[in-house]
Amino acid sequence: MNHPKNVRAALFGATGYSGLELMQLIKNHPFIEITHATSRKAAGSCLSEVFPTLERRRLCAPDAVDLASIDLAFLCLPHGGDPGCSMEEAARLRAAGVAVVDLSGDYRLKDLNAYMRWYGCAHRYPELVDSAVYGLSEWNRAAVAEAALVANPGCYPTCTALSLWPLFGDDLMRSGSLVINAMSGVSGAGRGAKVANLYVEVNESAKAYNPGQKHRHLPEIRQTLTAMAGHSLDQEVVFTPHLIPVNRGILTTTYVPLKQGVTFQQCHARYRDHYDAAPFVHVLNDGEQVCLRHAVGSNHVVISLHQADDHGLIVCAAMDNLIKGAAGQALQNANIMLGFAETEGLL
Ligand SMILES: NC(=O)C1=CN([C@@H]2O[C@H](COP(=O)(O)OP(=O)(O)OC[C@H]3O[C@@H](n4cnc5c(N)ncnc54)[C@H](OP(=O)(O)O)[C@@H]3O)[C@@H](O)[C@H]2O)C=CC1
Numbered sequence: 001m002n003h004p005k006n007v008r009a010a011l012f013g014a015t016g017y018s019g020l021e022l023m024q025l026i027k028n029h030p031f032i033e034i035t036h037a038t039s040r041k042a043a044g045s046c047l048s049e050v051f052p053t054l055e056r057r058r059l060c061a062p063d064a065v066d067l068a069s070i071d072l073a074f075l076c077l078p079h080g081g082d083p084g085c086s087m088e089e090a091a092r093l094r095a096a097g098v099a100v101v102d103l104s105g106d107y108r109l110k111d112l113n114a115y116m117r118w119y120g121c122a123h124r125y126p127e128l129v130d131s132a133v134y135g136l137s138e139w140n141r142a143a144v145a146e147a148a149l150v151a152n153p154g155c156y157p158t159c160t161a162l163s164l165w166p167l168f169g170d171d172l173m174r175s176g177s178l179v180i181n182a183m184s185g186v187s188g189a190g191r192g193a194k195v196a197n198l199y200v201e202v203n204e205s206a207k208a209y210n211p212g213q214k215h216r217h218l219p220e221i222r223q224t225l226t227a228m229a230g231h232s233l234d235q236e237v238v239f240t241p242h243l244i245p246v247n248r249g250i251l252t253t254t255y256v257p258l259k260q261g262v263t264f265q266q267c268h269a270r271y272r273d274h275y276d277a278a279p280f281v282h283v284l285n286d287g288e289q290v291c292l293r294h295a296v297g298s299n300h301v302v303i304s305l306h307q308a309d310d311h312g313l314i315v316c317a318a319m320d321n322l323i324k325g326a327a328g329q330a331l332q333n334a335n336i337m338l339g340f341a342e343t344e345g346l347l
């Protein structure tokens with residue numbers, strides 16, 4: 001999709017964490033203008049009434065967006081089949097010919113039975129799911145450039161998949177378990193606070209949740225790693241997210257079983273080569289350890305590698321869940337769809 005350099009875009013869900021982040025990023029974008037920003041609850045109010053330091057832009061109801069006047073829509077909405085959620089809104093927008101970047105999980109899983117199992121409802125638009133392009137920008141750039149509907153990846157799957165992708169090229173892994181432990185800041189759960197995400201519950205504490213095989217990002221991680229491998233996975237995936245008392249940021253630590261004779265230096269060189277030209281993925285030097293602070297506030301993923309034992313590697317990766325894990329990658333994908341520099345508005 002190639003456009004003249006003034007793109008009119010609507011942002012659905014402007015009062016949520018990822019919507020707010022995207023509004024801020026696009027303010028610095030030279031060629032994309034947000035002409036409509038939606039909220040159901042705050043329609044008619046100004047954004048500055050919801051977030052006092054923001055502009056006095058008026059929010060509108062989702063059905064008040066003039067679809068004929070926009071080229072692109074960002075959906076920063078909840079997933080699921082309820083009216084106003086991403087599944088329906090994406091279908092309505094595509095029927096009107098509007099290109100869509102959906103930040104929810106509604107168009108990520110190609111297996112509709114898996115969608116039903118993990119998201120708790122039947123998908124009503126199988127043909128749209130079929131045509132949706134999974135927007136892990138670095139990995140799927142060519143397909144994103146041709147897409148009319150991009151399914152922006154989940155935050156944990158983005159960090160996990162980018163931190164493991166280089167290992168698939170050279171057949172470095174042996175069969176066994178990929179053990180992924182992840183930590184997330186509380187903004188990952190969105191603005192609709194559940195009791196478990198209240199300050200008093202989270203502060204000065206940390207906990208694992210949905211451990212092992214129970215988180216809905218597991219099928220998405222498996223789907224992406226399988227596609228990266230080009231065949232069914234030789235490894236089991238064990239995924240345990242943890243909630244930690246920070247506002248934002250994701251840190252994943254993955255144990256990778258290596259084939260006999262594969263050395264740490266070989267893996268490190270492989271990662272360095274693989275991400276040499278990637279503007280948003282960085283591989284630290286041997287001996288350096290990544291931390292959240294390296295990536296939070298940016299669209300970057302920062303990776304450090306560590307020898308686990310004679311048979312395994314530990315891959316650590318840090319990222320901002322609201323930027324590379326949501327709004328930043330959405331803008332990166334929009335740039336690719338529109339033929340702009342991938343980094344526009346993101347550096
Ligand atoms: N937070 C994160 O780190 C990440 C989030 N995502 C995904 O991005 C999407 C948005 O997440 P996030 O910004 O955290 O969510 P929030 O809960 O912070 O915001 C959701 C937004 O959607 C609107 N909304 C809520 N419920 C409905 C509904 N039933 N119908 C229509 N609009 C609704 C809300 O405003 P109003 O109710 O006024 O309309 C609000 O603007 C979700 O699908 C999430 O899973 C993806 C990766 C990371």
Ligand SMILES: CC(=O)N[C@@H](CCC(=O)OP(=O)(O)O)C(=O)O
Pocket residue numbers: 103104105153154155156184185186187188189217241243
């Ligand atoms: C800390 C926290 O609660 N994180 C969320 C991350 C979900 C997310 O934002 O991803 P989707 O886009 O796939 O919904 C969770 O574990 O459900």
